[in-house]
Amino acid sequence: MDAPLRMHALWFPDWPLRAVLGAAPPHPPTALVHGNTIVACTASARAQGVRVGQRRRLAQGRSPALRMLPHDPATEERAFLPVLRLIEEHAPGVHLLRPGLAALRSRGVSRYHGGEGEAASALLTLLAEAGYPEVRIGVADGAFTAELAARAAATGDRTWQVVPPGESQAFLSPLPVPVLGDDDLAGLLHRLGISTLGEFAALDVVAVRDRLGEQGARLHALARGADSRPLSPRPPDPELVREVEFESPLGQSDQIAFAVRQTADAVLLGLADASLVCTEVRIDLTDDDGGVSSRSWLHPTCFDASDLVDRVRWQLETLVERNPASAGAAGHDAADADAAHSFRGIVLVRIAPVAVDDAAHHQIGLFGSGTDERLHHAVSRVQTLLGHRGVVTAAVSGGRMLADRQVLTPWGERSVVERDAARPWPGALPGPLPAEVFSPLHPITVADAAGGPVEVDDRGELPAPPALIDGAEIVAWAGPWPLHEHRWDGERARSGHRFQLLDARQRAWLVFCADGQWWAEGRYR
Secondary structure (H helix, E strand, O other), X not given: OOOOOEEEEEEOOOHHHHHHHOOOOOOOOEEEEEOOEEEEEOHHHHHOOOOOOOEXXXXXXXXXXXXXXXXXXXXXXXXXXHHHHHHHHHOOOOEEEEOOEEEEEHHHHHHHHOOHHHHHHHHHHHHHHOOOOOOEEEEEEOHHHHHHHHHHHHHOOOOEEEOOOOOHHHHHOOOXXXXXXXXXXXXXXXXXXXXXXXXXXXXXXXXXXXHHHHHHHHHHHHHOOOOOOOOOOEOOOHHHOEEEEEEEEEEEHHHHHHHOHHHHHHXXXXXXXXXXXXXEEEEEEEEOOOOEEEEEEEOOOOOXXXXXXXXXXXXXXXXXXXXXXXXXXXXXXXXXXXXXXXXXXXXXXXXXXXXXXXXXXXXXXXXXXXXXXXXXXXXXXXXXXXXXXXOEEEEEOOXXXXXXXXXXXXXXXXXXXXOOOOOOOOOOOOOOOOOEEEEEEEEEOEEOOOOOEOOOOOOOOOOOOOOEEOOEEEEEEEEEEXXXXXXXXXXXXXXXXXXXXXXXXXXXXXXXXXXXXXEEEEEEO
């Protein structure tokens, strides 16, 4: 197996806060909130007991002076683009891993400056003079180990740290398993008594693959110090390149991002047909004057369609900031807010995979923990026939209504679950849950024995028991169970009562009654 690439990782601690506050640390106690949960906080807030993942009220109890701001990922992305341009001017080939974390191959910049440590010092000086003194740099075999080296430098009050070639496993060995970024794996290993990467790396490779599948084997390789990217990337097939040409120039980033979605899907489907995934991609944007903006993008694992669209949008944002005067040249009669995202008209977008890898090294099985390439091929082909949302995967979300507890995501995209199902949800229905969920709720008619309407009074009692559901006799029923949520929000407020009904045809229903109207929420099978 080829040795991993030597990489310089540039990590900007607390970047989400830096992007919002617009100044270098130290920052006053501040936290970013999403879904009533802390997603990022400053060092001064952490010193007072605030932690990522805490509920808003608990964080405010720990730090009464804590300033709360909404989390905005788009702001983080835009604020990081000037940093990338600055690095690229002095070290070409920088790759954005995520806002606040960039990486570049060590070979060229180290040769220029006379060594890996000297290159790190030069980059630190450059960024400090530009107003980013908080940056930390790690140098190691592969981007994964380099990022952890940068974080270790920050912990040890150093500005950079170099892990010598071949010593990644020794460096990673004492680190906790959660640094791999897989909560499910970390929980499983914790139950097995394995708490460090060294203990995980000591397990037999074949046993890990048999028990945890290819995804577990890849993380096991990372724990051993073997990065997932080979030294000589596998050259992609030229037929995997896709492009889209516009009849008239487009000058709005949202328009172009929407237009290239199918092209990104086509790239991913072409890769899937070849059992490949893309780890590095080059995007070329051609404007109406023939100018071309070209940039390579690196992904820490592998790209999906949404990632490709995001990279196109980020590259367009770079054009906006480089050519602020071109907003008026796009030929659009738009508001100033829209003009801020305008540029010279784009006539062609080309997406070209630069480095690819075997899909079996990256795919997580749809059912269970293993991989199944035949299933992946079949699902991809069905999605081609039915459209982007024709095939979806389901994830469990938090919520009280059944429809709120499922998140359906198009095949190939990452599920975004905004409500944590593990948190308490008073009023949520305990298991077993209905096999069929109606979304939106299905209107039904529930009547008493005389055929009159059944309503729940202010005390939560029934003047007459339910006897008919859509004309079918009810042979057993249970309830009512009150459900009240979002009382403070006039648009989202919901208040009513739930029942379980069994009709004469042995169909069990979960129904919801609100303001005298009955709705079928789900059906048991």
